[in-house]
Amino acid sequence: MTFTVAVWFGSLSPPSSRWRPLSPRAWTCVGMLAIPLWATWPTLALRALTIPAFECLTIAFLFGWLVLARLEKAPRTKGSSAPSAVSWVPAIACALGLSGSNAFHILATHSIPAAEANLISYLWPVEIIGLGAVLQLFKLRPRHLVGLVMGFAGAVILMGGAVSLSFTGMSLAFLSGISWALYCLFRLIWKESPARVLQRGCAISTVLCAVLHLVLEPTVTPDLGALAASAAVGIVPLAVGNLVWDEGFRRGDSQLLAVMAYATPLCSALLLTALGMESFTRGLLVGAVLIVMAGFPSHAKS
Secondary structure (H helix, E strand, C coil): CHHHHHHHCCCCCCCCCCCCCCCHHHHHHHHHCHHHHHCHHHHHHHHCCCCCHHHHHHHHHHHHHHHHHHHCCCCCCCCCCCCCCHHHHHHHHHHHHHHHHHHHHHHHCCCCCHHHHHHHHCCHHHHHHHHHHHCCCCCCCHHHHHHHHHHHHHHHHHHCCCCCCCHHHHHHHHHHHHHHHHHHHHHHHCCCCCCCHHHHHHHHHHHHHHHHHHHHCCCCCCCHHHHHHHHHHHHHHHHHHHHHHHHHHHHCCHHHHHHHCCHHHHHHHHHHHHCCCCCCCHHHHHHHHHHHHHHHHHHCCC
């Protein structure tokens, strides 16, 4: 099983020539798998509310690290040397993106409502497209702008459109989104895929979140359910979700994936509704339609 997963995600070489490389379209589909995986986060987080935020993230990153240690195993080759300092650069960038986006988001909710923090954080797809165009990583086309506007409008409706005037909270939420956007752009620039990028990133993030927890929060002994939910956060959205996103975003249609990322709050809302944790509303329906429609202009041929 481990071997099959590793081959699929590109961490192991195919066993024979009958294996063909995946096309960019197929890698885009792989990247889209991150959306339903990321969407499990709010549901799992509700079950882990009894644990302080950074303590929960420490547990989650720890389990993500352990899972990725299995999924990101790389074969040893003859004459391979010890990892150089440069090989740790993507891992450090990954840690800053992962822990930065989560830490800034948590700190933002201390000053502004969670709905507003989510909304501002979800500017990261716009930031990817805008900054990517400035850096000439891809050409900005009107169809992508239309898709981004529709997707963001759907997210606004889904999240309630809460607005406050806390500069501190809004700035922290913006830093949450920019942290992840900058990491995604870094992965487009740093085309090489050294082994164990996410694994090392989760390891560094575990240490960072543990330090923040010890400095900012009291330690709570979690019950079994909360501990399991925290571990599931690390396994599903953090480990597997980010693994498929990293591979799909680098090898597939990064612009389309950035737009379709707005489907994450939609999937989250639908999952919460299916589990009876949120009621089905007209806003959910309208937001869902806008987000689904956002993918069509983004995927249309120029």
